[in-house]
Amino acid sequence: EAQVTQNPRYLITVTGKKLTVTCSQNMNHEYMSWYRQDPGLGLRQIYYSMNVEVTDKGDVPEGYKVSRKEKRNFPLILESPSPNQTSLYFCASSLPPTGFGTGELFFGEGSRLTVL
Amino acid sequence: SQELEQSPQSLIVQEGKNLTINCTSSKTLYGLYWYKQKYGEGLIFLMMLQKGGEEKSHEKITAKLDEKKQQSSLHITASQPSHAGIYLCGADIWKNTGNQFYFGTGTSLTVIP
Numbered sequence: 001e002a003q004v005t006q007n008p009r010y011l012i013t014v015t016g017k018k019l020t021v022t023c024s025q026n027m028n029h030e031y032m033s034w035y036r037q038d039p040g041l042g043l044r045q046i047y048y049s050m051n052v053e054v055t056d057k058g059d060v061p062e063g064y065k066v067s068r069k070e071k072r073n074f075p076l077i078l079e080s081p082s083p084n085q086t087s088l089y090f091c092a093s094s095l096p097p098t099g100f101g102t103g104e105l106f107f108g109e110g111s112r113l114t115v116l
Numbered sequence: 117s118q119e120l121e122q123s124p125q126s127l128i129v130q131e132g133k134n135l136t137i138n139c140t141s142s143k144t145l146y147g148l149y150w151y152k153q154k155y156g157e158g159l160i161f162l163m164m165l166q167k168g169g170e171e172k173s174h175e176k177i178t179a180k181l182d183e184k185k186q187q188s189s190l191h192i193t194a195s196q197p198s199h200a201g202i203y204l205c206g207a208d209i210w211k212n213t214g215n216q217f218y219f220g221t222g223t224s225l226t227v228i229p
Binding site for chain 2: 004033035040041042043044045048058059088090092101102103104105106107108109110112
């Protein structure tokens with residue numbers, strides 16, 4: 001089954017304790033991205049990756065790191081989490097059409113993170 | 117600043133009523149997408165519009181991109197409780213730094229049986 005898998009789905013942690021949210025897709029998609037969703041602010045892009053070893057900042061990259069060593073995986077790293085990073089996180093992937101654009105995004109089920 | 121403005125923010129309608137959600141940008145949209153989200157869950161793709169004046173329909177949902185490619189509308193005919201959720205528009209917008217994908221702030225739809 002074609003899917004984007006995120007783990008963990010739920011996490012409560014404390015300020016400063018490094019954590020990684022994994023994202024894996026089995027559709028051979030080139031494009032992968034991370035979003036956070038907050039009430040009143042909608043979905044905001046954190047980082048995106050056009051292909052292996054190619055990553056770029058989105059709108060809200062501060063406090064986050066990513067890596068794209070393999071095509072299927074795109075982990076989100078919070079080196080020193082803070083309470084303002086409490087949010088619902090989504091990973092997404094797509095196969096961009098020839099030319100221009102992101103194409104249809106396939107989303108994971110979300111990871112709800114609470115930082116105390 | 118918000119690249120994509122969506123209106124209304126929320127909508128409560130009686131089952132069977134029609135409704136329209138709008139998505140507007142000050143920049144030309146290279147690919148406009150509509151997604152639906154059940155509360156707290158991942159987004160589901162509805163449809164994509166690329167050409168000015170393009171209109172697509174799926175079951176009772178119709179989306180249209182205006183000729184100038186700066187505004188899109190999503191219209192639901194004879195709404196049902198299964199239509200409830202958050203509707204988000206998304207678009208590729210060209211900036212000086214390159215292409216970036218943005219979402220609107222979303223429209224929360226409640227359908228009362």
